[in-house]
Amino acid sequence: MRTIFQQSHNEKDNLRLVGAYMSLQVCDYLTLYTLAKEITKTDIIRTQIENWVTQERAKEDEMTLVKKIVELINKQWKIEKAAKRGTTFQQFKENCAASLTRKEIDAKFIQVIINEIKA
Numbered sequence: 216m217r218t219i220f221q222q223s224h225n226e227k228d229n230l231r232l233v234g235a236y237m238s239l240q241v242c243d244y245l246t247l248y249t250l251a252k253e254i255t256k257t258d259i260i261r262t263q264i265e266n267w268v269t270q271e272r273a274k275e276d277e278m279t280l281v282k283k284i285v286e287l288i289n290k291q292w293k294i295e296k297a298a299k300r301g302t303t304f305q306q307f308k309e310n311c312a313a314s315l316t317r318k319e320i321d322a323k324f325i326q327v328i329i330n331e332i333k334a
Contacts, residue, residue: 231319233264281324285331292332304334 237245249256288311295302302310308329315325 277324278327281327282331285328288328289333292334308332 245256245259249259292304292307295307311332312325312329315328316322320328
């Protein structure tokens with residue numbers, strides 16, 4: 216059974232850690248289960264999330280989600296503009312780009328989102 220530490224450098228470049236806190240009961244069961252079945256927690260969680268992504272992507276692809284994010288950001292800009300907080304449109308876009316970068320959104324999606332924000 217391979218672990219993340221046994222993968223080649225190129226494979227690791229295509230991975231990102233996703234974490235979540237869980238209740239003690241869930242964590243205890245997960246640990247017992249993985250020990251009894253001789254598998255890793257990562258195997259279970261990765262499989263579940265990958266299955267969920269496959270199902271959800273069939274309903275809404277990445278560009279649909281990007282459009283929804285653009286709508287949310289455009290609504291936020293209207294609120295910021297109406298509140299007259301002194302933020303310029305350019306500053307707002309830069310703040311959005313920085314926020315998306317911190318959330319580790321791929322640069323290609325950030326570019327599309329920022330280009331679609333309307334003054």
